[in-house]
Amino acid sequence: MSGRSHRLGFEDGLRVASVGLRARPLRAGLSALGIAIGTAAIVAVLGLSSSSQAGLLAEIDRLGTNLLTVEAGKSLTGEDANLPVDAPARISHISQVEQLAYTGQVKDEDVYRSPLIPVENTGGLQVRATSLNLPAVLNTGIARGTWLNTATATVPVTMLGSTAARQLGIDRVFPHERVWLGNQWFNVVGVLDSSPLAPDVDNSALVGFPAARRYLGYTSVVGSRVEMGPPNSIYARAAQGHEAEVQAVLAKTANPESPSQVNVSQPSDVLTARAAAAGAFDSLFLGLGVVALIVGAVGVANIMIISVLERRSEIGLRRALGATETQIRSQFLAESVLLALIGGAVGVFSGVMATAVYASAKGWMVVIPAEAWTGGIASALLIGALAGLLPAMKASRMPPTAALRTA
Amino acid sequence: MSAESVLSLEGVTKVYGEEPPVPALRGVSFSVEAGELVGIVGPSGSGKTTLLHIMGTLERPSEGVVLINGTDAALLDDRKLSYLRAREIGFVFQQFFLAEHATVRENVADGLLYAGVDAELRYQRADEALARVGLEDRSDFKPTKISGGQRQRVAIARALVGRPAIVLADEPTGNLDSATGASIMGLLKELNADGATIIMITHDSELAGQLPRQIRMLDGRVTSDTGAKPATGSMAGGRDQ
Ligand SMILES: Nc1ncnc2c1ncn2[C@@H]1O[C@H](COP(=O)(O)OP(=O)(O)O)[C@@H](O)[C@H]1O
Ligand SMILES: [Mg+2]
Numbered sequence: 062m063s064g065r066s067h068r069l070g071f072e073d074g075l076r077v078a079s080v081g082l083r084a085r086p087l088r089a090g091l092s093a094l095g096i097a098i099g100t101a102a103i104v105a106v107l108g109l110s111s112s113s114q115a116g117l118l119a120e121i122d123r124l125g126t127n128l129l130t131v132e133a134g135k136s137l138t139g140e141d142a143n144l145p146v147d148a149p150a151r152i153s154h155i156s157q158v159e160q161l162a163y164t165g166q167v168k169d170e171d172v173y174r175s176p177l178i179p180v181e182n183t184g185g186l187q188v189r190a191t192s193l194n195l196p197a198v199l200n201t202g203i204a205r206g207t208w209l210n211t212a213t214a215t216v217p218v219t220m221l222g223s224t225a226a227r228q229l230g231i232d233r234v235f236p237h238e239r240v241w242l243g244n245q246w247f248n249v250v251g252v253l254d255s256s257p258l259a260p261d262v263d264n265s266a267l268v269g270f271p272a273a274r275r276y277l278g279y280t281s282v283v284g285s286r287v288e289m290g291p292p293n294s295i296y297a298r299a300a301q302g303h304e305a306e307v308q309a310v311l312a313k314t315a316n317p318e319s320p321s322q323v324n325v326s327q328p329s330d331v332l333t334a335r336a337a338a339a340g341a342f343d344s345l346f347l348g349l350g351v352v353a354l355i356v357g358a359v360g361v362a363n364i365m366i367i368s369v370l371e372r373r374s375e376i377g378l379r380r381a382l383g384a385t386e387t388q389i390r391s392q393f394l395a396e397s398v399l400l401a402l403i404g405g406a407v408g409v410f411s412g413v414m415a416t417a418v419y420a421s422a423k424g425w426m427v428v429i430p431a432e433a434w435t436g437g438i439a440s441a442l443l444i445g446a447l448a449g450l451l452p453a454m455k456a457s458r459m460p461p462t463a464a465l466r467t468a
Numbered sequence: 469m470s471a472e473s474v475l476s477l478e479g480v481t482k483v484y485g486e487e488p489p490v491p492a493l494r495g496v497s498f499s500v501e502a503g504e505l506v507g508i509v510g511p512s513g514s515g516k517t518t519l520l521h522i523m524g525t526l527e528r529p530s531e532g533v534v535l536i537n538g539t540d541a542a543l544l545d546d547r548k549l550s551y552l553r554a555r556e557i558g559f560v561f562q563q564f565f566l567a568e569h570a571t572v573r574e575n576v577a578d579g580l581l582y583a584g585v586d587a588e589l590r591y592q593r594a595d596e597a598l599a600r601v602g603l604e605d606r607s608d609f610k611p612t613k614i615s616g617g618q619r620q621r622v623a624i625a626r627a628l629v630g631r632p633a634i635v636l637a638d639e640p641t642g643n644l645d646s647a648t649g650a651s652i653m654g655l656l657k658e659l660n661a662d663g664a665t666i667i668m669i670t671h672d673s674e675l676a677g678q679l680p681r682q683i684r685m686l687d688g689r690v691t692s693d694t695g696a697k698p699a700t701g702s703m704a705g706g707r708d709q
Contacts, residue, residue, distance in 0.1 A: 073581060084569050378565040381526060382626075383554020383582035385547050462521045465561060465638075 069388065078395035080375075081368050082403075092364035093404030095357025096444060100408025100437040101415065102350030106343055107433035108416030116425030117336035124200050124258050126329040127304050131295040131315050134324045141168075142322040143291040146281050148315040149192070152295060155314060157303040162198035163292035164189040164262065165270070167279045170243040172219070172266040174229050178241070184228045188242060189265040190273035190290055191220075198296050199256045206251020214269020217276050219247040222263040223255040242266055243277045258328045261294060357404060358444040365397050365452035372456075373464035380461035390457035397449020398442060405441025409434045473499040473535065474633050474665050475523060480532035482518050482688075492518040493529070494688040500634070505660040506667045507676035510685030516669045517638055519685070523667065524557050524636050525549050537633055554583040558627030560637035564619045566611040572622050573598065573607040579626035590629075597625035601655060617648035624655065628664065635659075637668040641675065653678065 069077060082089040131152065136142045145151075149163045167188040171180070195201070196208055209220055219242060221231060229240060231249060238249040247268065256262040270289045273279035279290030295315065299307035304327065312320040369376070376389055384392075413429055420427045482493040492515045500506055508516050521527040522534060525541050534541040536556060544552060558579070566575050577587075577594035585593070598604050601621040603614075611619055620640055627635050637656070641649030653675060660666050668679070676682050684692040 069581070070587075073587070077581075080567070080569070374563075374565055375567070377526075378561075379582070380550070381524065381553060381557075381559040382579060383550050383552075385550040385582075387547070388550075388582065460527070462527050465521070465526070465559075465565075466517055 069391075074391070074395060075399075077392050078399050080392075081372070081396050082399065088364060089400055089403075092360045093357070093400050093407070095353055095360045096401050096404030096441055097357070097408040097411065099350045099352070099354030099357050100405045100441060101411040102346060102353060102408075103440075104409050104412025104429065104433045104437050105415040106346045106350060107436075108412060108427070108429045109419060110339060110343065111428040111430050111433075112416055112420035112425045113423070114336050114339045115428045116420070116423060117332060117339055119426065120257060121329055121332045121336065124329065124332070125298070126327070126333075127299045127301055128199070128258050128328060129297045129299055129304065129308055129311060130259065130324075130326050130328055131297065131311050132324045132326070133293040134322045136319075136322055142319075143281075144293055144295065144315055144323065146283055146288055146291050149292055149295055151314050152297055152311065155297075155307060155310060157300040157307050158297045159300055160194070160198050160298040161295060162192045162195040163295040164191045164195065164265070164267070165273070165279065165290045165292045166261075166265075166294075167243070167268075167273055167277050167290065170277050172225070172229070172247075173241040176241045176244075185264060186225045186228060187261065187265045188273075188277065189261070189267050190270045190277075190279055191267040192270070192292075195262070195267070195296070196253065198298055199259050199262065201256040201259075201262065202254035204252045204254045206249070208251060208253075209267070209269050213250060215271040215275065217242075217245060217247045217272060218250045218268070220250055220267045221252045222265045222267065223253055224263040225266055226252040240266060242268075245276060247276075257332055259294070259296060354440060354444060357401075358448045361397055361400050361404075361445065362448035362452065364400070365393060365449050366455070368396075369393060369452045369456045369459070373459060376456055376459055377461040377464035381465065386457040389459075390453045393453035393456045394446065394449045397452065398445035401441045401445025401448065402438070405438050405444075408441070409437045412437070472501065474502050474504075474537060475500040475667070476533075476535040477523070478533040478535075480519075480522060480529045480534065482515070482522060482527070483530045492688055493522070495532070496685075496688075496690055497532075498683060498690065498693055500665065500667060502633070502665050503660070503663060504665055504667075505657065505680055507679035507682045508667065508669045508685060509673055509676040509682055510671065510691075512671055514685040515688040516671075516685055518688075520636050520638050520667070520669055523634070524559060525553055550582065551584075554580075555630060556633040558630065558632040558635040560620070560623050560627045560635065560640045562639040562642040564611070564616075564623045564643075566619055566622060566626075568610060568612055570610075571607065572603065572609050572611060572614070575611065575622055576625045576629050579629035583630050585630075593629050594625070597629040598622075600628065600659070601625045615648075616644055617651060620644060620648075620652055621655065624652070624659075628659065633665060635664055635666045637666065639669055639671070641670065641672070649675070 133142045133144045149161060152158055153161050167190060170188045171183040172186050172188055193209055193214060219240060231238060239246045240249060274289050280287050281291045308325055311325045312323040315323045379389060416429060417427045476499040478497050480493055480496045484490040484492055496519060510516050522529050536552060541549060573594050576597055577590040580590045580593060598607055601624055603618060603621050606614055606618060641652050644652060656666055656668060670676050682694045683690055
């Protein structure tokens with residue numbers, strides 16, 4: 062008598078490993094639930110952070126990273142400084158500046174829904190005079206209505222930034238929609254989309270420079286002449302790849318006398334930093350996912366131990382049919398891994414679906430990092446193996462005869 | 469102990485536990501030749517099941533030698549012993565032990581699952597074995613849908629499917645009414661007439677009386693052995709005295 066026991070083939074192995082699942086599918090499903098929830102949470106957290114990052118990066122791409130902002134800083138004495146009135150003209154002479162727009166904050170005026178609103182309730186909104194090419198330079202869309210033109214820039218009409226419109230409760234533009242601005246009514250001609258590169262614009266009621274001068278007294282005095290009010294934010298588009306050169310000379314060009322009173326920034330940096338932050342996943346939810354996985358592992362281990370105790374006669378019979386201890390151990394280990402893998406697969410699927418639904422609602426691209434689902438499946442596998450190890454050892458060491466004995 | 473003995477026990481004892489030690493077998497020796505049909509008879513607690521488990525290598529004796537087809541079971545490790553069970557020993561139990569969620573045919577084919585036989589051949593053999601026990605028309609039934617007698621026939625088919633050297637049956641009629649039990653006895657006799665070596669435990673002397681050879685047990689000892697049939701009985705009998 063020679064020979065040794067054979068390994069089961071894959072199909073037989075799978076059939077034997079799934080005996081418990083097929084006999085009690087509800088129990089199997091419930092015991093795999095914890096792992097499914099944990100995996101789903103982890104995949105969704107990673108998927109959502111990647112998708113929101115992808116969304117922001119796409120937005121940055123659309124907005125362009127070549128926008129530079131020049132703003133008035135503080136004077137040496139700590140007062141708010143102004144940019145010289147001719148700063149835009151000088152900056153536009155820098156050869157690598159392709160486009161330029163500017164706004165000037167009318168500091169003494171605020172905007173209200175009606176004259177009945179107490180003056181201190183400004184809602185943090187600003188009134189800004191604007192050059193007419195602002196939306197083009199900022200890549201900001203027009204949400205409703207029409208942008209200012211040379212005619213409307215001279216009359217008491219205003220275009221609202223997205224936040225300003227929301228705060229003023231103006232979500233449609235009716236023909237006679239108006240706001241109380243500088244002690245008079247201004248007609249609202251439209252509402253802008255949000256301008257991630259220039260958050261100040263979102264908070265502002267925008268009027269033309271001529272209108273600001275005529276109706277709001279926004280002027281400056283150059284020599285003996287009274288001119289339009291000064292700009293205090295200039296938005297310059299540098300030629301692609303020349304942002305650093307332009308940035309280096311901007312302060313000096315804007316205000317040759319006191320370049321230190323000028324702040325120059327590249328607002329896409331802020332967005333890029335925000336994108337990086339969005340890519341960093343929410344560790345609280347990730348932690349909850351891990352806790353669910355651990356609870357799931359305990360659940361699977363528990364079910365496997367019960368299963369081994371309940372199936373003593375099956376184990377005895379298999380030993381009588383010629384199963385080795387190793388084969389019994391493999392059977393229960395494989396069953397545990399199978400359970401966990403089913404939980405992991407369901408979890409990955411749900412996590413991906415959750416990400417897809419949320420990301421498409423936000424208009425983001427759906428990005429599931431490969432580590433999310435491979436990690437989900439791999440940790441399910443590991444958990445199944447760990448949870449099944451002890452019950453499988455127990456099963457293989459169980460003396461076959463006790464369960465086979467006639468009572 | 470002739471070389472052609474299918475099974476041979478020499479001074480087998482089994483003691484369970486330590487405090488107090490429970491001697492279940494106290495020196496059992498006999499041999500079974502190919503083609504025999506042996507009944508092991510004795511009251512409950514006399515050690516029959518323990519003996520069957522030791523003959524089937526599910527349990528090792530405390531002392532003594534178990535030879536199967538001339539191989540000393542004590543020399544085999546778990547893998548080799550398991551393979552021996554898979555190929556050479558078929559078991560039939562009082563409670564049938566059928567898998568409820570598998571069909572009759574799958575249950576029978578699983579008798580060869582651990583014998584390294586590929587699936588196609590397993591199912592072919594299962595069909596043959598089912599035909600042999602008269603259940604070919606129940607192949608696709610679940611065990612819960614057939615009668616107790618039919619279940620035991622399925623279990624017998626599973627034990628036979630690998631054409632083992634020995635079939636060991638522990639009170640195979642114990643869970644059946646007497647008419648069904650008698651038909652199972654009839655089947656076992658037929659199978660034996662076809663060449664199967666069968667050792668069957670029963671506590672029913674009347675059933676045992678129908679068998680060509682009876683080994684009687686009491687308190688872990690063999691009290692009588694009617695011996696093998698004359699044709700193969702040269703070495704049987706007398707050795708337990
Ligand atoms: N695992 C065990 N531990 C202790 N005693 C046992 C064990 N198995 C059987 N016995 C004892 O061994 C004796 C023989 O039992 P058994 O072989 O089942 O007898 P039978 O099958 O003839 O009824 C009984 O006294 C029984 O209580
Ligand atoms: Mg018994």
